[in-house]
Amino acid sequence: MGQIEYSTNNSGGSWWLTDEDWYALEEAGWTVQWEKDIKDKLFKDSSNPDRWLGALATKATFPGDDFEEAVRSFENATGQYANDAGCDCCGQPHNFYHTDDNGNWSYY
16 A cells, blocks of 8 residues: 655745644644654754744645545645646645555656
């Protein structure tokens, strides 16, 4: 069994997920990669090293292989839509990838 990875993009000049959204994802069974736990990352906020460019997190993983289940969980937890387009110059704000046990990945 693999996992579904969510990655956010600072689309349009701001993060689309709030701090509360990240906590809600964690409560919904996602494993959030908190920025405070990542060592030696560039552009840490000097006033708050628990954040990266203002964000508490930018990635999370959901156990399993089912994109639909992961997306449904994401949307229920955050109130966001997985297929939001974002802005033309920055791209979409929400990205989902699947990685299988052999390290092969596919994009939602």
